[in-house]
Amino acid sequence: MSKLSRAAATSQTLSLVAMEEASRLGLREADLEHLLLALVVSDQPAGIALRSTGITLADARTAVESLHSEQLASLGISTGLPDAGRIVFHETGGYEWTRRASDLIGRAAGRGRAGDAAAVLRELLAEPSGLVTDLLERLGTTPQQVLAELARVEAEPRPRQARPRAPGxxxxxxxxxxxxxxxxxxxxxxxxxxxxxxxxxxxxxxxxxxxxxxxxxxxxxxxxxxxxxxxxxxxxxxxxxxxxxxxxxxxxxxxxxxxxxxxxxxxxxxxxxxxxxxxxxxxxxxxxxxxxxxxxxxxxxxxxxxxxxxxxxxxxxxxxxxxxxxxxxxxxxxxxxxxxxx
Known part of the structure; x- marks a missing residue:
């Protein structure tokens, strides 16, 4: 698979899951935390590395919802967010990335980068806002530990099964x-x-x-x-x-x-x-x-x-x-x- 095809497939996959996760919370914009949730369930080495540190989708969702509630409380809003519901992305419309999430995905496919989920994860871990670091700490790990696990997973050979092509x-x-x-x-x-x-x-x-x-x-x-x-x-x-x-x-x-x-x-x-x-x-x-x-x-x-x-x-x-x-x-x-x- 070429870099262009790999980047397009990665963007399509992560965008779909991230926006599905945003739709559970009644949001129309997918941000960095939703990108992290999408990476947690990625089949690529990035997802394997995150799950190997003990992160599950259920725990990651809880960490995101807890962070959102604390952010509202810091603004003096005590009503809280509605409970997460069903994935309604496919039944509704108008979803998009936030600017910073879109720029991050673009950087992961830039010059000298592979454009795969691992490149997106590395950009996410280096993102300066501290949001992802906060979420990882809530999940009992750190960006350094995730990077070390990613390096380990990428070093392992991944068997590929060649399927014979039948004519017609x-x-x-x-x-x-x-x-x-x-x-x-x-x-x-x-x-x-x-x-x-x-x-x-x-x-x-x-x-x-x-x-x-x-x-x-x-x-x-x-x-x-x-x-x-x-x-x-x-x-x-x-x-x-x-x-x-x-x-x-x-x-x-x-x-x-x-x-x-x-x-x-x-x-x-x-x-x-x-x-x-x-x-x-x-x-x-x-x-x-x-x-x-x-x-x-x-x-x-x-x-x-x-x-x-x-x-x-x-x-x-x-x-x-x-x-x-x-x-x-x-x-x-x-x-x-x-x-x-x-």
């Missing part, structure tokens, strides 16, 4: 960290009735509860996350969801087909789980069959755009899995002691 098939992959145990994540991604919670284009799946099915009828979403109608082709309203294979608590593979489409090009989504410090590392791989014949010739110049769209698709799936466990009603959001440790 497009493949995209993404990694994400989920602040929940493998058992909790498995319960989500292996249940047909819960597919709509992590696969954005599916609105509902019809299940009988017999436990013997491997194929289910589903309906495609006709509204976006904010409730606004979206245009869906008539031949895409029905979908067939098939469980291709699974290995309990390790891997599951789903196949999505539109039975009414004149040309059926199935989409296969494979989700792999592995325990890691503070939760679960989730790998999402999505494949679909490319067009053939004259359609393939016409589509060839659009391959770069197709790769971007494919990455966005797997990114959205991974983000939805993570977001499901960052909503306040889930036990994983309250009980950090249940997380497996490396």
């Amino acid at each position: 098939v497009a493949t995209g992959s993404a990694e994400t960290f989920v602040p929940a145990s493998v058992d909790e994540v498995w319960a989500l991604v292996s249940a047909p009735g819960r597919v709509p919670e992590w696969y954005p284009s599916i609105a509902s799946v019809e299940t009988t509860g017999s436990g013997e099915e491997t194929t289910w009828a589903a309906r495609t979403s006709t509204t976006d996350s904010s409730g606004k109608p979206v245009r869906v082709r008539p031949d895409r309203l029905r979908c067939q969801v098939e469980l291709v294979d699974s290995s309990p608590r390790t891997r599951v593979r789903w196949r999505f087909v539109y039975p009414d489409a004149a040309v059926r090009r199935p989409v296969v989504v494979e989700i792999a789980l592995a325990p890691t410090a503070g939760g679960t590392q989730v790998s999402v791989v999505q494949t679909w069959v490319r067009s053939t014949g004259w359609r393939a010739v016409v589509a060839a110049p659009l391959r770069p755009l197709q790769r971007v769209l494919l990455w966005l698709a797997v990114f959205q799936t991974g983000s939805a899995i993570s977001r499901a466990f960052r909503q306040p009603h889930l036990p994983s959001d309250r009980d950090s002691a249940s997380y497996p440790q490396e």
Whole structure:
């Protein structure tokens, strides 16, 4: 991955999570503290380093909320902030970075810097306001300890699995960290009735509860996350969801087909789980069959755009899995002691 692509992917990932976290607090601007929360759940070495110091998302959220309350009290405001609620970023609009947070992310992608989450974390730790230092002290650590842990994590080899490219098939992959145990994540991604919670284009799946099915009828979403109608082709309203294979608590593979489409090009989504410090590392791989014949010739110049769209698709799936466990009603959001440790 080029530096430009890495910086763009990092910015997209951190921006989404930070603004989701800001939306829990009723805010429309994401600032440095929300950037720290996004880094805590990053799948990159920056997130691993923060979690290796013992920081959990639940504890980091508590530290941020405590800091906000103290800041208001210092101004003579005793009413306090409303309790944190659900993530409503996808149902609302008008979110943006504060100027200092935006400038910081820009510096992390500047000359001589990698543009990844580690570069963002280093800039955040060097930020002169003292806000992040204060938060880290509340969490029982210091910028120096985090930097030392980051250096250790970056020095460790990170295995990469090369996936063979099959002719006529497009493949995209993404990694994400989920602040929940493998058992909790498995319960989500292996249940047909819960597919709509992590696969954005599916609105509902019809299940009988017999436990013997491997194929289910589903309906495609006709509204976006904010409730606004979206245009869906008539031949895409029905979908067939098939469980291709699974290995309990390790891997599951789903196949999505539109039975009414004149040309059926199935989409296969494979989700792999592995325990890691503070939760679960989730790998999402999505494949679909490319067009053939004259359609393939016409589509060839659009391959770069197709790769971007494919990455966005797997990114959205991974983000939805993570977001499901960052909503306040889930036990994983309250009980950090249940997380497996490396």
